Amino acid sequence: METIYIKNMVCNRCIVSVLNIFKTEDYTVESLKLGEVVAIKGLKSEFSNLSNALEKAGFKIIENDNDALIEKIKVALIHKIEIGETANLFQALAEKFGKTEAALSKLFSKSEGLTLEKYTINLKIEKVKEHIQLGQLNFSEIAYSLNYKTSSHLARQFKTVTGMSMSDYKSLGSWDRKTLDRIV
Template sequence: MSHTLLIKNMVCARCKMTVLQVLKDLGFKVQSVELGRVVVAERENYDYTNLEIELNELGFELIKETTEAMVEQVKIALIETVEKGDADFILSEVAKKLGKNYSALSKTFSKHEGMTLEKYLINLKIEKVKEYIQLQQLNFSEIAYSLNYKNSSHLAKQFKSVTGMSMTDYKVLQNWERKSIDQIV
């Protein structure tokens, strides 16, 4: 038998490794690790109190509430989508993936996070744009295409409205003020 733990702010491969190490150090028998989710073998003598303390010290949090778990699943789905560069992605697909009604999911997300799903996705994309600019991997048109923008001018307008500066200014300044993904909301 197994038990699933949902963990907030677990948003990258490094996070997975860190959480896995904490669990192993505390004697948990880990069966699988995914972003935001860990499956452990069921045992009565696990020390969940120390696990919670250790995770909190590292910026993670055990999720206990159903609504919070759903919001975290939405965030993970959106983060994975942006990281994959899924140009054909539509927000309503997140709801389908989670087996929820999009309208209800959107309202729950907005109420819980104080930001709409659309705004959260835009902020994720803008942080990805900053990463691409900093790493000089793609030109502006390629960045726009990879993040599902109709054209680079649409991206440029959105970038400026979120950051207050143009993409060119951001590139020239080389003041790489980026937010970590878990700090967007």
């Protein structure tokens, strides 16, 4: 049994896709969660075929510990933002991974060419776009759900990242959203 770390798994559909690829390539999957698969190789399994099939679907096998940690950080951030737990985010990550906030930030920046803070802001902005598109929350409620102190702080950040106000974005009708695996 081996643990294989997978890059670009960001949602439940990714889990289904990766599961299907592993089954097609004759692996028995013991457990599967975002970014991580524990599987047993079948008799007809070829690791290169698995790798190629995953890459064809937009995923990639992670081959070193630092890249695996970066992917775990991304998955943890996506999950925290999805459930609205954004207070003390970097401190929580540091505790979870047994590193200092500075060490995680430095590793992330070096690997991704983007600071951990900027990546988190980009994730939040994509979540804001989703909320706007769904039309279920007003701007103040969106800001509150993402743990912003004020809706004006969110509005400034949204404009800085997207180049337009949230109202302008809302009135577009044809929304430009990035998939979470394409933020970095």
